[in-house]
Amino acid sequence: MKFKKIKQLRKWINFFRINYDFHFPYKLLVDGTFLKACYDRKFEFKEKLTKLMHGQCWVQITTCVLNELRSIPQLKDLFDFAMSLPKLRCNHIEGLTPTECFKDLIQKNNTERYWVMTQDEELREYFNQFYPIPLFWISKDLKFTIEEPNKKCQKEIEKKKHNKYLPSAKELAVIKQVQKEQKEEELKKYFQKMDKIKNEMNIRIKKPAKGPNPLAIQKKKDKIIRKNKDQNKTRNRKTKKIRKRENHLRTKKVVKSNESE
Numbered sequence: 001m002k003f004k005k006i007k008q009l010r011k012w013i014n015f016f017r018i019n020y021d022f023h024f025p026y027k028l029l030v031d032g033t034f035l036k037a038c039y040d041r042k043f044e045f046k047e048k049l050t051k052l053m054h055g056q057c058w059v060q061i062t063t064c065v066l067n068e069l070r071s072i073p074q075l076k077d078l079f080d081f082a083m084s085l086p087k088l089r090c091n092h093i094e095g096l097t098p099t100e101c102f103k104d105l106i107q108k109n110n111t112e113r114y115w116v117m118t119q120d121e122e123l124r125e126y127f128n129q130f131y132p133i134p135l136f137w138i139s140k141d142l143k144f145t146i147e148e149p150n151k152k153c154q155k156e157i158e159k160k161k162h163n164k165y166l167p168s169a170k171e172l173a174v175i176k177q178v179q180k181e182q183k184e185e186e187l188k189k190y191f192q193k194m195d196k197i198k199n200e201m202n203i204r205i206k207k208p209a210k211g212p213n214p215l216a217i218q219k220k221k222d223k224i225i226r227k228n229k230d231q232n233k234t235r236n237r238k239t240k241k242i243r244k245r246e247n248h249l250r251t252k253k254v255v256k257s258n259e260s261e
C-alpha cells in the first residue's frame, strides 16, 4: 500500500497545520473501520504517518471504539492490536457508538485539533462540513489519502491571505497623513514658485518706468525745437519792424535838416 499522490497529501496536511494551528504532537483519533483496513493489509500506518507529517503523531483510540471492538468476537485479534494504542478517556460512561463518540469529542470547532482516521464515509461527510477537521482514509485503490478541506475553509484562507497584503486601519491612517503632508508641501512649493514669478514680473514692468520712454523724448525734443523756431520767427519779425521804424525816423530827420538849411 502506498500513499496517494504524496505532494497532494502534504499540501493539505500543511494547509491544516499552517492555517489552523495543528501543532506537534499531532493528535489522531482512529476508529475500528480504519484500524481494520490497516490491520488486514498489514499497513504500518503509525510510522508512515510520522514520516509523512514530519513530526510526532499521537494515534489514540477512545474507550467507546475499544468497547465496540470488544463486542465483536470475530475481531478479537484487531481488539488486541487496538489495546496496544494509547487510549483516550472520552468519559462516555454509558457508551456511545464510535460515530457519536467522535462527534461529541470533536464537535464543530475541533478546539483540541484532532485529526480523524476513518473509513466511514458518512462520518467523513459530516465532519467535512465543519471547521477545520482533517480526515484521513484509505481509498478503494488501496492508497492512504486525506479528504480535501471544504470550500468554505479554502475560501476563508484565501481571503485571509489576500487581506494580509492589505494595510491595516492604523497603517491606512498613517498613509493618509503622509499623503496629506506631501500634498501640503507640494502646494507650498507651488505658491512659493508663483510668488517668485510674480516678483520677477513686477521687476520687469517697473524697470522701464524708471527711465523716460525714448519715443516720448523724441516727441518732446521735436516740440521744443518747433517752439524755439516759432519764437525765433516772432523775434526776427519784431526786430525787422524796429529796424524799419528806426530807418524811417532817421530818413525823416535827414530830410528835416536839409530843409532847414
Ligand SMILES: [Zn+2]
Pocket: 062, 063, 064, 065, 090, 091, 092, 096, 101, 102
Ligand atoms: Zn466515547
